[in-house]
Amino acid sequence: MALDVVVELSGGRHCFPQQIFSEGYRDLLAALFFMAVAKRAAEFGQAKVLMLDDVFQSVDSTVRGTAVEFLIREFRDWQLIFTVHDRLWFEQLRSKLRGGSMPFVEHELRSWDFANGPVLHNAPATLTTTLERELDLGEPASICGAAGRLLEQASDQLSWRVNISVKRRPGDRYTLGDLWPGINKVFRRTSLREISGAIQSTYELRNLAGAHYNEWANALSLLEAQGFGREVLAFVEAVWCPDCSDWVASDGKDAIQCPGGHVSISVQS
Ligand SMILES: [Zn+2]
Structure with a gap:
């Protein structure tokens, strides 16, 4: 099976995302599509949990802020799990969740190895x-x-x-x-x-x-x-x-x- 996503331009013409969007925007589009499917699946009984593993890393910081606001609005009664590598993106995410009155907890994973698994810290590092x-x-x-x-x-x-x-x-x-x-x-x-x-x-x-x-x-x-x-x-x-x-x-x-x-x-x- 295959799936085509078609973009309709304001002038009425149709094209494929890869013809006009940057890589970052195509990543964002794929994430939004995935979220729409997850939301529909929840209506059929799928658990309301969404794990977003560094999905907005390639997107501009202003756009990813807006994407998080969208998630807070549309998935308010879901459990959302974000993983991030970038410290500033982490701060931005924290600020958006606070601004959107979304209750959350923070954890930091530091080292990792096969014998002991990931080392979990409750309080993640701050800037200082x-x-x-x-x-x-x-x-x-x-x-x-x-x-x-x-x-x-x-x-x-x-x-x-x-x-x-x-x-x-x-x-x-x-x-x-x-x-x-x-x-x-x-x-x-x-x-x-x-x-x-x-x-x-x-x-x-x-x-x-x-x-x-x-x-x-x-x-x-x-x-x-x-x-x-x-x-x-x-x-x-x-x-x-x-x-x-x-x-x-x-x-x-x-x-x-x-x-x-x-x-x-x-x-x-
Ligand atoms: Zn302040």
Whole structure:
């Protein structure tokens, strides 16, 4: 048996999905078709359980957000199981489920082997887990590596949320050195001026922008590395809202806050 999915265009013409859709959209279409079949099968007594094993991985992040909203709406009385690999997609999913008032539990699978099976953790890692663990147990190089990556991630996300100015680069690939000075310029006018200034001076002192994290960190004492790590941790904790699972953003006036208004940072003019 074979099945053809036919797309009807707004002009009335018909074509096959593979003629007009990208790979990501075809994956999405296949998932939606599968969900429609599952829904119909449930009317005939099939259990209302849907397991989605990283199905939206290839889809644009805005589209996959909408797909999750669709699932929450259409499959509200079902048990849905999502598995994801990507940390940001995980945060996005968590935020959508919260926003849609869908009760859920989170588990994290870490290592896996034939003898013992998967190792299950109840509380999955948050954005800051890696840095916190390195601060407790790590070497200077690994502390700086974790702190540098987290600060780069925060800077990347904050750069457009608080409207910093950056010099454009080919492919729009920016390093910490391109983004952080602009971020500091915004946050030094807020209650975070101290922590932002501390990161600015450590970062300038060590020429973090140009150096490979590990080379840079080898010359550091544990105390210096921990100092930098704690500064980054404090900054990220101040600009990331765990309730919204989202970063703060400028409201266009005199405040920088999270979407739900739990975290609010005032800006001095
Ligand atoms: Zn919030």
